[in-house]
Amino acid sequence: MENEIKVTLENNFVQVISNGDKNYKHVCEVWSKTTQFCLENNCFKILGIAKTTNPISSFEAYDHTKLFLELGISDKFKIAWVELNSKFKENIKFVEFVLNNRGFPGKVFDQIDTAKNWLLDDNAY
Secondary structure (H helix, E strand, O other): OOOEEEEEEOOOOEEEEEEEEOOHHHHHHHHHHHHHHHHHHOOOEEEEEEEEEEOOOHHHHHHHHHHHHHHOOOOOOEEEEEEOOHHHHHHHHHHHHHHHHOOOOOEEEOOHHHHHHHHHOOOOO
8 A cells, every 4th residue: 555644734633644554764755744733833733533553663662762861852732642443453452552661752642533522522531
């Protein structure tokens, strides 16, 4: 499957669609485009929706920390992520674990509506 990255401004959040095979190059492209879009639109709530066909490796999951530092992703951001391919939910949960343990924002959800509700709730985190 060809990779797809689509970043749009919805009502009160940035929506990121990231489908296809995942590798570190793809992850860098997703987060570079996303952070640039957030800065341009002064909107730091991100709803990520992915349908992965081939996940990143566990080793590459650790590289998210360096990438988030380089891009300036901080606690100003609030990230809700949904992986639609149930075969790879554990992979994205591992990325969440790595990032959260290093103080980066983000939470993985099973359902888009649940993720969106959490994202838009200013009291949730």
